[in-house]
Amino acid sequence: MATPSSLKKWTTPEIQDRNERILKRPKALNIQGLDKSFYHKGRAVKVLEDIDFTAYKREFVCVVGPSGCGKSTLARLIAGLETIDGGAILMDGAETKGPGPDRGMVFQSYSLFPWMTVKKNVMFGLVEGGMSKNQAEIEALQWIDLVGLDKFAESYPHQLSGGMKQRVAIIRALANQPKVLLMDEPFAALDPKNRLKMQQYLLEIWQNIDITIFFITHDLEEAIYLSDRILVLEANPGRVKEVVSVPLPRPRADDTLLSEPFLATKAYLESLVHPVEEKQIDMEDKLSMVRMVPVDSEVPDIF
Amino acid sequence: MSDVTATRPTMSIGGLWAGYQRWPGWLQNLTNATLGMGILLFVWWIGGLLIASNPDTQAFANFAPGPTFQALWYLIETGSIWETIYSSLYRIMIGLFWGIVIGVPTGILVGYFLMVRQIANMPFQFLRMISPLAWMPIAVLAFETWDAAIIFLLVMATVWPIVFGTAHGVQRIDPNWFQVAKNLGADGYQMLRRVILPAIAQDVFAGIRLAIGVAWVVLVPAEYLGVTSGLGYAINDARDTLDYDTLAAIVVVIGLIGYLLDATAVALIKRYSWRVE
Ligand SMILES: Nc1ncnc2c1ncn2[C@@H]1O[C@H](COP(=O)(O)OP(=O)(O)OP(=O)(O)O)[C@@H](O)[C@H]1O
Ligand SMILES: [Mg+2]
Numbered sequence: 059m060a061t062p063s064s065l066k067k068w069t070t071p072e073i074q075d076r077n078e079r080i081l082k083r084p085k086a087l088n089i090q091g092l093d094k095s096f097y098h099k100g101r102a103v104k105v106l107e108d109i110d111f112t113a114y115k116r117e118f119v120c121v122v123g124p125s126g127c128g129k130s131t132l133a134r135l136i137a138g139l140e141t142i143d144g145g146a147i148l149m150d151g152a153e154t155k156g157p158g159p160d161r162g163m164v165f166q167s168y169s170l171f172p173w174m175t176v177k178k179n180v181m182f183g184l185v186e187g188g189m190s191k192n193q194a195e196i197e198a199l200q201w202i203d204l205v206g207l208d209k210f211a212e213s214y215p216h217q218l219s220g221g222m223k224q225r226v227a228i229i230r231a232l233a234n235q236p237k238v239l240l241m242d243e244p245f246a247a248l249d250p251k252n253r254l255k256m257q258q259y260l261l262e263i264w265q266n267i268d269i270t271i272f273f274i275t276h277d278l279e280e281a282i283y284l285s286d287r288i289l290v291l292e293a294n295p296g297r298v299k300e301v302v303s304v305p306l307p308r309p310r311a312d313d314t315l316l317s318e319p320f321l322a323t324k325a326y327l328e329s330l331v332h333p334v335e336e337k338q339i340d341m342e343d344k345l346s347m348v349r350m351v352p353v354d355s356e357v358p359d360i361f
Numbered sequence: 362m363s364d365v366t367a368t369r370p371t372m373s374i375g376g377l378w379a380g381y382q383r384w385p386g387w388l389q390n391l392t393n394a395t396l397g398m399g400i401l402l403f404v405w406w407i408g409g410l411l412i413a414s415n416p417d418t419q420a421f422a423n424f425a426p427g428p429t430f431q432a433l434w435y436l437i438e439t440g441s442i443w444e445t446i447y448s449s450l451y452r453i454m455i456g457l458f459w460g461i462v463i464g465v466p467t468g469i470l471v472g473y474f475l476m477v478r479q480i481a482n483m484p485f486q487f488l489r490m491i492s493p494l495a496w497m498p499i500a501v502l503a504f505e506t507w508d509a510a511i512i513f514l515l516v517m518a519t520v521w522p523i524v525f526g527t528a529h530g531v532q533r534i535d536p537n538w539f540q541v542a543k544n545l546g547a548d549g550y551q552m553l554r555r556v557i558l559p560a561i562a563q564d565v566f567a568g569i570r571l572a573i574g575v576a577w578v579v580l581v582p583a584e585y586l587g588v589t590s591g592l593g594y595a596i597n598d599a600r601d602t603l604d605y606d607t608l609a610a611i612v613v614v615i616g617l618i619g620y621l622l623d624a625t626a627v628a629l630i631k632r633y634s635w636r637v638e
Contacts, residue, residue: 139540163544169537173559173635182555183545216636234545 061303064326068305068319077303080286083114086150086270087136087238093144094131104295105131109145111289111298113238113270118261120281121274121289122331128296129274133240136272137163149237159187162231166243168223170215176202176226177211183234201229205259221252225259232263241273245280257284261309278327282320283310290330299330402426423606432606433613442614448590450618452508453576456515460572464520465565468527469557478528485524493518493579497586507587511580518579519572526568530561562633570626577619592618 061069069077092109095102105128113119121129134140136147138157147154149161162183170179177198184194202211205225215223224244231239245253257280264271275281281288282304292299305319314320381389409425412418423429436442470477471485493514500510534557542556584593592615599608 134540137540137544139543157543157546159546161544163541165537165541167535167537169535169541171538171541171556171559172637173562173633182542182547186546186551214635230541230545 061305062326064322065302065305065319068322069303070305070307073305073307076308077286080114080117083116084150085112085148086115086117087111087113087272088148088151089136089145090148091145092132092135092142092147094128094135094140095143106135107295107297109296109298111301113272116264116268116270117287118264118271118285119273119287119289120285121272121291122276122278122281122327123291123296123299124293124331125276127291127293129291130242132291132296133163133242133272133274136238137161137240139163159183159234160237161240162234162236162238163240164224164227164231164242164244166246168215168220168227170223170226170230172215175212175214176207176218179215179226180230180233183230187234197233201233202226204263205229219252220248221256224248224256228260228263232267232269236269238270238272241271243274243276246275246277253280260284265309278324278331279315279320281327282306282323283315288327290327302327302330420603421605423604424609428606429609429613432604433610436607436610436614442611445590445592445595445611446614446618448588448594449580449584449592452511452515452584452591453573453580453622456512456576457519457569457572459512459516460519460523460576461569463516464523464568464572465527467520468524468565468568469531469561471524472528472531472561485521489521489525491517493575494582497583501587511583511586511588514579514583515576518575519569522571522575523565523568526564526566526571527561529568530564531557533564534560559633559635563630563635566626566630566633570623570630573622573626574619577615577622581615 089109089111092106093104094106095104097103109132121132123129131140135142136154138154138161149158154161170176171182174182177195180198180201181191181194184197185191189197199208199211202208205228207222207225210218210222215226218226228239228241228244245256248256260271261284263269271284273281273284285304288302288304290299290302291297302323304323306314306317306323311317384392405426409422409427412424413422423432433442467481471481472478496514496517497510500513501507504510504513538556538560539552542552547555580591581593581596584591585597588594592611595611596608599605599611
């Protein structure tokens with residue numbers, strides 16, 4: 059995997075060395091020749107075609123790509139919530155069949171159980187895994203403590219803010235001690251300030267436990283800020299377009315979002331995900347559609 | 362000038378109203394509930410006076426509150442009312458039991474599978490609209506005992522609200538909950554016990570509440586026929602023996618038990634209700 063020329067000059071020897079060491083780690087998640095089609099009105103629509111990708115142990119991988127390219131489908135396939143048409147998904151070298159506790163998942167919609175307290179939500183998977191109620195409660199409370207929600211252990215989801223709910227969803231998945239944490243646009247519904255806080259939270263957690271994170275987002279800045287490598291997909295059918303190693307040191311500096319390598323990476327990803335010509339045509343199309351909408355207003359002319 | 366009027370203690374309507382608004386919620390509620398029952402008793406009492414003062418209706422004067430409560434006290438003192446209540450409650454409970462046993466699984470199927478819903482919708486809406494009492498002749502033919510016939514009518518009354526309540530609850534389930542539960546290791550049985558049932562419980566109990574209401578209303582006329590126990594029978598019996606005070610006392614008992622049954626259902630709905638995120 060060659061580093062694109064625009065990013066080469068930012069890839070210092072230290073960063074280069076770190077990236078190479080990552081690729082020498084054992085494989086956590088190994089996707090081989092993955093195919094997936096959906097049937098729509100009797101016609102097969104190929105959503106993912108021949109996806110090959112490996113995430114290494116304790117790596118932070120982000121997945122970006124145009125809307126509808128199959129990012130969520132990929133995560134759901136890995137989680138075993140969807141059946142595979144062709145290819146294989148391996149965890150620690152063993153092929154996966156159906157859902158398993160080694161792959162935890164966090165959804166954008168939090169999906170906490172509204173009839174359970176925060177504590178009961180976190181205990182859900184532990185109890186399912188065969189742990190005694192008492193032990194599950196002790197562990198759940200430790201997790202709740204870790205993300206600073208100890209005052210809310212007995213609260214119900216509707217009493218929490220969006221960021222708090224997402225923290226609960228994350229620890230609910232982490233409590234089962236998965237090897238890979240799959241996250242499908244988990245912070246998309248949060249406001250920018252909370253999102254940054256949650257990103258920092260997540261990095262903190264990731265650094266301190268043995269976990270590989272597979273994080274889907276459509277926010278390129280988020281992808282660069284969080285990940286070691288970025289898997290870029292293209293649409294129709296969803297294929298691997300490129301895998302980009304992020305040329306930024308860890309831990310991230312406070313001003314990293316304004317640094318030159320960050321902006322260069324963003325520009326490069328931008329060119330991969332939204333090719334320029336296409337965007338202009340799209341915009342022109344949309345504008346002509348808007349012009350066709352009749353204005354029926356008390357103030358017809360705003361100029 | 363205006364200061365003087367403002368500080369002077371007044372007994373004006375406005376002052377009373379402001380004072381009332383400062384009461385805690387439960388006290389307002391209790392006061393209003395008492396007021397409502399007071400109005401009901403008052404209307405009853407006036408009705409009793411009117412009946413007593415009219416020579417044509419004088420024979421029914423025992424419908425008034427005074428004789429009624431005396432009769433009620435007598436029924437309680439002698440204990441004869443308990444067996445009557447027990448018979449009726451027993452029928453209601455058996456009817457409700459079968460209504461739940463049949464209604465909840467049916468409702469889950471209807472709510473979960475679009476095809477089942479499309480097949481079942483028309484016939485169920487059609488059957489639902491038939492008064493349970495209309496089944497009486499068929500029930501009498503089909504069942505050997507009057508008791509069984511009445512319980513059949515009660516099942517016909519309870520099953521529909523439970524089916525529709527359950528189906529509504531199932532349709533409100535967020536599909537993401539299944540995904541999360543599966544991801545956290547829940548199998549089919551655990552999915553039912555820990556996700557589906559708690560998710561639909563409040564809607565099931567809402568259906569049960571409606572079912573209790575209909576069943577209780579249907580029970581009394583159903584007991585006019587054949588059986589020799591229960592509140593409906595007791596009313597009919599009192600009418601035949603011109604015991605109008607006893608008759609009214611039993612009406613009071615019917616209202617009271619109906620109210621308690623409903624309150625129980627409301628408590629269950631509250632207990633199992635959750636708010637959307
Ligand atoms: N259960 C399904 N049945 C039929 N088609 C589906 C199903 N799930 C997804 N698709 C289709 O597969 C394609 C990829 O969907 P997916 O949700 O994976 O995209 P995505 O990359 O996550 O998009 P977004 O960025 O908008 O979240 C879409 O065209 C979608 O319509
Ligand atoms: Mg998606």
